[in-house]
Amino acid sequence: MTDADLARRAAELGARVVRDRPWEDIARQDKGGGDFATAVDVEAERAVLGLLRRERPEDAFTGEEGGSSGAAGAARRWLVDPLCGTLNFAVGTHLVAVNVALREHGRTTAAATADPYTGETYWTDGTAAHLRRDSRDGRDGRDTPLRPSADSRLVDLNLDPPYPNAPALRVARLLTDPEFESAFRPRVVSSTLAVAWVAAGRRAAYLTDGHLADSVHFAAGIALCQAAGCTVTDLRGAPVHSGGGGLIAAADPETHARLLELVTRQEGAPPHG
Template sequence: MASANLNVMIKAARKAGRGLVKDFREVENLQVSVKGAGDFVTRADREAERVIKEELMNARPSYGWLGEETGEEAGEDPTRRWIVDPLDGTTNYLHGLPHWAVSIALEHKKEIVAAVIFDAAKDEMFIAEKGTGAYMNDQRLRVSGRTRLTDSIFATGIPFAGRGPLPAALQDLAQLMPVCAGVRRFGAASLDLAYVASGRFDGYWERGNKPWDVAAGILMVREAGGFVHGIRENDDPLESGRIVAANPTLLEPFAKIIRARD
């Protein structure tokens, strides 16, 4: 049974998701004007964060807040804060691609204790709480059982428009592609991690993430039996934004390839 906090998070994600889905249907009509479409999506993104913030802060007014659009706010309770990405996969959304999500995490004493990733376009609700497992639409999640890199597919983000360390990403691909079954770049870090948790992907890595990109997904993978580490071994992946995640068997050989450049 979900905790009171998780129920609040699910309600907020669904409410924001309904608005985003409604606006998503309008995106195709705006493609004739790049600026018009971009402005529209920016408004949708901000409205989704407003809805989530209103729901969460009304329910837990003493908690802190960290949102992609509205930044950080200290709460009366210094040990707890919400970490929110109202629309992860904005570029997909802008182009009419149905692969984006609402991501909400609850942090307690620097540790993620509850997580929701809602893929509203596909109506897939991923949830997790510390110590209770991870689920998608009431189905228990487990990371994949694959044991060989050659049978496995991995997900990543590739820097674009001058953002992030492109040479490192290309070197990673050059080393990993010959020894695995494929690499996917779907454009939404929260869903990449949710897919690792559900066994759809066998692993994920990326540099340059923000806390709201990965906070919920980190707990999701761990509660599904997977491992999440920093690309540099002593890094906190939430703070550094440099993350490698996989099932327990694949993590070491996978991480060894990715860490070769760090």
Template sequence: MSQLNDAEVAINAAEAGAVVVRQKYGAALSRYDKSPTDFATEADLEAERAILEVIRAARPDDAVIGEEYGATGQAARTWLVDPLCGTLNFAAETPLFSVNVALPGAGVAAVAQPLTGEVFWTDGTTANVRRNGTDSPAQPSATSHLVDVDIDAPPGSDFLGPQLLTDEKFRATFAGRVSSTTLTLAWVALGRRAAYVTNGALLNSVHFTAGTTLCQSAGCIVTDFRGRPLHTGPGLVAAANRATHQQLLDLIAPHVS
């Protein structure tokens, strides 16, 4: 086993994936369809291979679940990897995407933003942003009043996003934004967003676990739609502080059965 701690392994793995994504950004890439509205690219596949190489070298006995290559190994410690969270944005040359690596049992996570060179990370006790090798503590803040509401959902599902975005009280209180990656959760931890709202099956998700772990370590309020612990009920509300969180719960309540 490497002498690096788990957080450094996560950071190194996320940075390895980010190098690939950054190099591929804007290039003509082959696509591999998953559904009519979802696909992977060469960048997704190559970035995941780069991430897996780092994890396997440092933690050869650990298991990994990746977005593209699935599960490898069986162990109590399982890494969750999304090599390019926001592939649709990436393919459209819209710079809202991230590289996610998490080790949920240890409370460890790293989210790399390839085009800025930033890595948002936590060792399970504190949350930080690394820029040019220098770490600064995450400082959640609701002063922007910017709330990202995820409107992505499987066809036919009963989804909150459209209802909340058209709610008059929500629009009078918050400036709504729409994003599609766990990058937004990292922004909540850093104070760049006041909150993030989504629903769906999020337990052990390669898309969301790194971001929710960051928010929790930064001291954000992270619950389901009813204010209960995350994963005990529907949805996710991650907010910079309790006042903002409660405002959102009050607005969401009429839309949750």
């Protein structure tokens, strides 16, 4: 089994756990700062890591709920976000994702994002990106290439903290920027499922602040967008993990340039490059 196949199967396994568990009255574990995990987060992570450890026992692993295991400086590390959109899940909103990514020598070489409620899995081997639909409702499980498109003009903004670039720069300010309003239509999904949607042509772009290096939340989506041919940088137009923080993932260079201009204008500085 290739690493890409394993990433896809692991994400799909986690998605089945999420899909098969009820959200009503789900037990919560407080993580502080208003954040929490549910019993389903923990169960899905256990299932995903169980498969990964059986297939790749020599690798290292980081799960959102359980933390890291294996050598600290391991060349190969699996990143697992077992339920991205926990608050959505806990109130019965079916906008969540299961993210699995393999970081190898500082590069994501395999990744998958699975949607528990549509049966869709977005996956990449680090070179090409694909969408696989499960066999429910007569679908055959074949892969189709991901093709980014800005035609929808829909831009997802992540409004969840932290905001390391504040107060000079806040993604949320775009919501009241007249030029943004005239060019795009904002959306707030509150799940990194929306990053995969950029790769698939269902969103024109996605923006977030935050420190994203080796992030269990964002590694898979970033890899999908890069493999699909999107334009991906940090909020200042530099390489996404270069230290500036944040993410602009856009379907094409023109959309990216327009968003970068709007974001950069907040700081009164010229765009990077």
